[in-house]
Amino acid sequence: MINVTSSKATSPDSQVIVAQVAVQRCNATVTIDSKNKPIYTLTINDKELYKLFQRVAGDMIGASGVKDVQPTMGAEDFSFYQKLIPGYYFLLGMKDEALEQPASVHSPYFRINEDALHVGDALHASLAVRYLLENQKETPAHNGYHHDEL
Numbered sequence: 001m002i003n004v005t006s007s008k009a010t011s012p013d014s015q016v017i018v019a020q021v022a023v024q025r026c027n028a029t030v031t032i033d034s035k036n037k038p039i040y041t042l043t044i045n046d047k048e049l050y051k052l053f054q055r056v057a058g059d060m061i062g063a064s065g066v067k068d069v070q071p072t073m074g075a076e077d078f079s080f081y082q083k084l085i086p087g088y089y090f091l092l093g094m095k096d097e098a099l100e101q102p103a104s105v106h107s108p109y110f111r112i113n114e115d116a117l118h119v120g121d122a123l124h125a126s127l128a129v130r131y132l133l134e135n136q137k138e139t140p141a142h143n144g145y146h147h148d149e150l
Contacts (some may be wrong), residue, residue, distance in 0.1 A: 017118065018071070040075035046086035052134070053088055056126050067093075092120040 057066045069091065071111035078089045094113040096102060 038080070040077075041079045043076045043082060043089050045081040045090075046082075049086055049088035052131060053090060055126065056130050057089075057123060060123060060126060065093075086142045090124070091098065092116065093105075 016078060054063075054066060076089065081087050082089075094116040096111070096113040096115075099111070103111070
């Protein structure tokens with residue numbers, strides 16, 4: 001018998017918990033106390049921002065350099081932002097060909113590949129500029145004068 005006690009017992013998170021417990025042939029009671037601790041919701045990317053990312057990243061590094069990754073079970077603070085505004089969470093590959101087996105980002109042996117940081121900087125800036133250009137509302141000229149920062 002599996003009991004999941006939660007204010008959101010039908011949430012995808014709870015369904016995963018129920019399925020994992022069942023796989024192990026175990027019984028469990030899960031109580032999620034959302035009053036005292038916020039529940040990490042799923043980090044789900046906005047579809048339109050996904051399309052923007054594909055275009056911008058593809059233009060910058062080539063379509064073959066842009067890879068979709070499988071969803072993971074990790075919690076991410078970014079999901080709280082996505083409750084308020086559309087968002088897009090992505091990973092920047094930092095593979096260093098000199099390392100045979102790179103350490104996980106959560107490992108004390110992780111070494112950042114600083115040669116990749118400029119790509120991330122340029123990608124973030126390009127995403128922001130392209131988003132603004134594509135979503136900028138027309139502003140009427142004031143006394144025949146028009147000033148556009150971009």
